[in-house]
Amino acid sequence: MPCRLDSAAPPATAAPAAALPEALAWIEADLDGLRAEGLERPARVREGRQAGAVRLDGRTLQNFGSNDYLGYAGDVRLTKAASKAACAEGFGAGASPLVSGHSLAHAALERALAGLLGVEATLVFPSGYAANTATIAALAGPEDFIASDERNHASIIDGCRLSRARLGVYPHRDLAALDALLAAARPARRRLVVTDTLFSMDGTIAPLEGLCELAHKHAAMLMVDEAHATGVFGGRGSGLVEETGTAAGVHVRIGTLSKALGAAGGFVAGTATFIHWLRHRARAWMFSTAHPPGVAAAATRAIALVAAEPERRFELLARAVDFAASLRHRGLDVGDAEAQIVPVMVGAPATAVALSERLADEGFFVPAIRPPSVPHGRSLVRASLSWLHDQRDLGRLATALATHAR
Ligand SMILES: Cc1ncc(COP(=O)(O)O)c(C=O)c1O
Incomplete structure (x- = not known):
């Protein structure tokens, strides 16, 4: 249902970064270290409300990077x-x-x-x-x-x-x-x-x-x-x-x-x-x-x-179990996942970022999770499922993961 309060204002463009004052110059070295380890993070801008799909940095993607498990964030x-x-x-x-x-x-x-x-x-x-x-x-x-x-x-x-x-x-x-x-x-x-x-x-x-x-x-x-x-x-x-x-x-x-x-x-x-x-x-x-x-x-x-809507959580969990099983069946390492959070383990931060980018090319936002969110050597991409995703969305994501995660 559309909301009359919605605004269509485009995201503001970031100003170019000014040089750091002397007292903060050490921050450049710290950032260089993050870049070298593949741990630099973008500041993404979302347009519009949370839904099964999301518009991020100008691209519309199926949203597997939100904790909006029951679809209420944009309700x-x-x-x-x-x-x-x-x-x-x-x-x-x-x-x-x-x-x-x-x-x-x-x-x-x-x-x-x-x-x-x-x-x-x-x-x-x-x-x-x-x-x-x-x-x-x-x-x-x-x-x-x-x-x-x-x-x-x-x-x-x-x-x-x-x-x-x-x-x-x-x-x-x-x-x-x-x-x-x-x-x-x-x-x-x-x-x-x-x-x-x-x-x-x-x-x-x-x-x-x-x-x-x-x-x-x-x-x-x-x-x-x-x-x-x-x-x-x-x-x-x-x-x-x-x-x-x-x-x-x-x-x-x-x-x-x-x-x-x-x-x-x-x-x-x-x-x-x-x-x-x-x-x-x-x-x-x-x-x-x-x-x-x-x-x-x-x-x-x-x-x-x-x-009032218990079917949302029951359907979400049933689809999550099927989704994790289909990834396991395709030989992907999803660890012991048993709920609506389904990781695919890849190991190195750069591999997780590359996989997340391949998935975005196919129309899915599945974020790369890297240290310090996980220990070194345990980077992954994490699919957070929502009730807003149907079996077809999940089937397409499973195929994309199986194609690019090897
Ligand atoms: C397990 C756990 N506890 C607490 C929090 C923090 O919750 P909030 O985002 O409401 O600050 C998070 C957020 O990601 C979480 O994953």
Whole structure:
């Protein structure tokens, strides 16, 4: 459905770069290093709204480079909810939630999220990145120990660094290694285990039952990040904790409103007492302006749509399973992908960039993922599937990948 607010303004052309002042001249050398390693990144400009296809840098491509898993990011129903709230409550939040930025729209969103997740309370942050860094740094300090999966998202890694806790990184999904780390960390004041539930680069799923058992055995806190699973997994669409029936063993759940929910912001979910305490300890919540009320209203609308349109997540996951199977069948290395994120492993950054360019020539945007998003030697192209893609789109992409990925 077209949106009357759409503007057809062409993207601005970037001004030529000025020479760096002496004090910043070292940056040129750093950029040269990135170029030499094949790690320089373009600043792409998108025109128009998110959809199954996207117009990027003047080319229209099938969009496999977005986290818009359910097709809500460009949905006019969210735009309308946002405009209505912006008209009622103004555009900017004006202050941190702690002061006067917490609007009726934010309060409604926190209630809707608590209903979706089946928890007592939730706390909304301006981003998922802020939710992770603030919560980890609130839960653990220098006297504590954090065990973190080696493939956790950067926002988890940065939260661990911010906490100044002792850190143990365990091999991806390796419960035996985690068991040993936690046993050795018994003298720490507190132990925290933190993991993505659906890993953002590999499309792999954390062993939640085993993690709950280990957290219980070692009296550790268990925090999970459902960023890519929210809206996609579970009977109600709340994520993998719901899907696996592990809510009782998971102490803290993080999620984002920015991916399947098509809006922006992050959230933390748990008991009312935990959330009340977090309001006094989560610095990114206390010292950052709340995101705009219109954004909160759009996210609330998306939560209602997730409930009303369950077929979107079921169809997406069924197509994703078929797509990964067809790539495996064609001899491509998709690792242990088992969800709507499907990587094709290639190894070197330059190979990933070249493959992504070949796919763009064929009409597909499938981004190259390189260090620091993945470890050195593990570059890949990542296809993020959306409900907006049909079987035909996926079949054509599978053929293009099979042709160019060898
Ligand atoms: C696993 C994970 N957690 C958190 C985030 C951050 O979420 P946001 O984009 O809302 O800041 C991301 C974003 O890519 C993510 O992949």
